[in-house]
Amino acid sequence: MPEPNASIASATAPRIGIIGSGIAGLAAAVRLRLEGAHVEVFEAADTPGGKLGELVLGEYRFGIGPSLLTMPQYIDELFTLAGETPADHFRYQRLETVCRYAWEDGIWLDASGDPETFAHEVERVLGVPAQRVLNTLAHGAEKYRLTGHTFLEKSLHSPKTWLTPEVGHALTRLHRLDLTRTLHQVHERDLGEAHLVQLFDRFATYNGSNPYRAPGLLSMIAHFEHGAGAFVPEGGIPAIGRALYDLAQRVGVIFHFNTPVAEILTRPGRQRPRAVGLRLADDRQVLLDRVVSNMDVFFTHERLLPNAPAPTRVLAREKSTSALIFYWGVDKPFPELDVHNILFSVDYPAEFAALEAGTLCDDPTVYISISSRYDQSAAPAHGENWFVMINAPCAAPHQDWEALIQRTRERVIDKIERMLSRRRGQAVALRDMIAEEAVFDPTTIEASTLSHQGALYGTSSNDRMAAFMRHPNHSRHVDGLYFCGGSVHPGGGLPLCLLSAKIMTRVMAQREPWPHNVPSSHDISFSNNAPSSHKDDA
Incomplete structure (x- = not known):
């Protein structure tokens, strides 16, 4: 592992440990390192990226988590801060068609990322005045x-x-x-x-x-899709994690993989305990000046802080939805579909009523992402990699996911076959074309990503005060402990996770400043509009 870069280190700089190497953990590591801190990342898995990981099924390759990139300038910013040209390390292009939408009555509509065209x-298509x-x-x-x-x-x-x-x-x-x-x-x-x-x-x-x-x-x-735009990275969404990991290494962040954390160590303080290090799963102790958790905030408090008070009201708030995801290697191309596709349910209120009741409706809205349309290495020449997702409730004790998956799989396939057959003008037998398959449900998502109850975005935004009730980016109960990632402010999704790292770095600098010998990494800001692309001529 590389040693810290001596040119930006100082004797007074803090030693900071980051738990988890999801996108927010990687962004936080880069920012803190560029501000002169000694930064080490402790990751339970054997690779970085968290939900930006990959799944390989035979000849088909899938991103396991997010499938859409918006606001890529927040990724570019990290390379710029390091004095690098972003396009030398991370490249993307803007999608002309953000999403192809379809309804059961036979209406199909291509939604452009350009507002006028859309x-x-x-x-x-719908007769609604463009204005x-x-x-x-x-x-x-x-x-x-x-x-x-x-x-x-x-x-x-x-x-x-x-x-x-x-x-x-x-x-x-x-x-x-x-x-x-x-x-x-x-x-x-x-x-x-x-x-x-x-x-x-x-x-x-x-x-x-x-x-x-x-x-x-x-x-x-x-506005994010139809104003700022939607983008596709070269190498797919997992390329984001790889690029930021490489950047972090170049600036001197130290990574420890296959190294789960068992406890955040604290000592008594004047008013509240203070985080002073980590106890690893093998009982080794690492002494630190500050700790940043990129782990779900619920499990951070429940598993890593057994003796510290927890913000029970915040942790008990309503969770966001989860997902049921089918990863299908389909051995035939479907020109009727685009990179991103939505096949809507007939009764949208009933779909969300079912979710709030903790189950799935009989006619769910189906999202299909086919990243092999722009990354041909993700599927064989004769096939496509389908990421098929429906909204699902969080994991709860009364659910029988085995039965829900079997029932919903059949209804999702029926819906896709029915709508594509009508579009094509001839019968489509999708069942016979699924060559590879894997399934993630809320319990799988919780187990594999440590997202509490499989919630994809932490707490929901189902009331006016939701933004104010998310967990802050610092602990109010333990000094020297900070948070980033989708379970804390400002929320889940790639752009917000990146912003959580930026906010956390600023909060740390305000609460516990140290002498910096480099420009502050949280002073760069961008306009609302992202760049159109990083192409070969960028």
């Missing part, structure tokens, strides 16, 4: 401009955050934020047409929420 396609769509997207972008920098890029648990001109300006525009309406109510008001309302309602699932309960402020999420 709006005019909606007008052509109405553009107004809706513009309203979402306005919400993001008013609140995104505060809610997504700063700690909501620091008084300094609320004493800024940005917050004052946002308060004068509260009537534009739709805080008293649900996301569905906003879309009903602004769009009206049932297919289009359902299309926009689905953005609630980006943070595991219910559009019939989540606040209308979340209509800003559509």
Whole structure:
């Protein structure tokens, strides 16, 4: 393993240990190392990346976690901070078609990442005036401009955050934020047409929420795809983890794989305990000045802090949804499908009612991602790698996942065959084309990623106060302990996990500053719009 880079180390720099090497842990390691700290990462698995890992089934290769990349400038930023050219190490291209949507009544619609193109396609297919769509997207972008920098890029648990001109300006525009309406109510008001309302309602699932309960402020999420754009990395989503791991090594972060942590060591302090190191699973102890946990905050408190008080109210909050995922190696191409596809349920309210009841409906919305469309090495020439996902409730004791999987698999295949057969004009027998298969359910997700109850995004955003009730990026009960990742502020998903590392680094610098001999890594900011691509001519 590389030694710390002496050029950015100092005798007064803290020694910081990071638990977990998911994307937030990797980003935090890079940021803290570039600020001069000695940084070591302790990872239970034998490879970095967490949910950015890969699954190989025969000739087919799959990303096991996220399938869509938005706001890639937050990845680029890490290379820029290190003095590197991002495109030399991580490359991506913007998708022309963000998603192909389909409904049981035979309507298909290609949603472009360009707002004008998308709006005019909606007008052509659904008869909704293009300007109405553009107004809706513009309203979402306005919400993001008013609140995104505060809610997504700063700690909501620091008084300094609320004493800024940005917050004052946002308060004068509260009537534009739709805080008293649900996301569905906003879309009903602004769009009206049932297919289009359902299309926009689905953005609630980006943070595991219910559009019939989540606040209308979340209509800003559509801006990420249809304003800032959606992207595909060279080498697929797992390439993000590999690129950031390589960067971390280059700047001198030390990694320990196959090294699970058993306990965060603390000692008594003046007002509260202080984190002073880690006890590893083999009982070795590592003394540290600060500890950062990229592990799910629930399991951090339950398993690693047995003798410290826990924020029970925050940890008990409603969880986000989970997922049921089928990884299928399909041995025939399907030109009817694009990289990202959504086959909608007929009764969307019933689908979310079932999720809230802890089960799956008979007609779920089906998401199909085919990364071999842009990464041909992920499947043989005659086939495609299908990542097939439906929203699922969190794991709970009363569920029989074996029965749910068997029943839902048949209904998902029936739905895909039915809708593709209608589109193709001839019968499609998908069952006969599945050459490889693996299945992840909420219990599998919890076991493999230590996401409590298999929740993909930590706590849900199903009420107006959700953003304020997420676990902060520092511990209020143990000094010297900090958090990053999808289970804490600002939330789950690739961009927010990256931002959690940025926020955590800033919070640490404010609470426990040390002499820096390099520019601060949390002072760079970006505009709302991501670059169009990193291509060969970048």
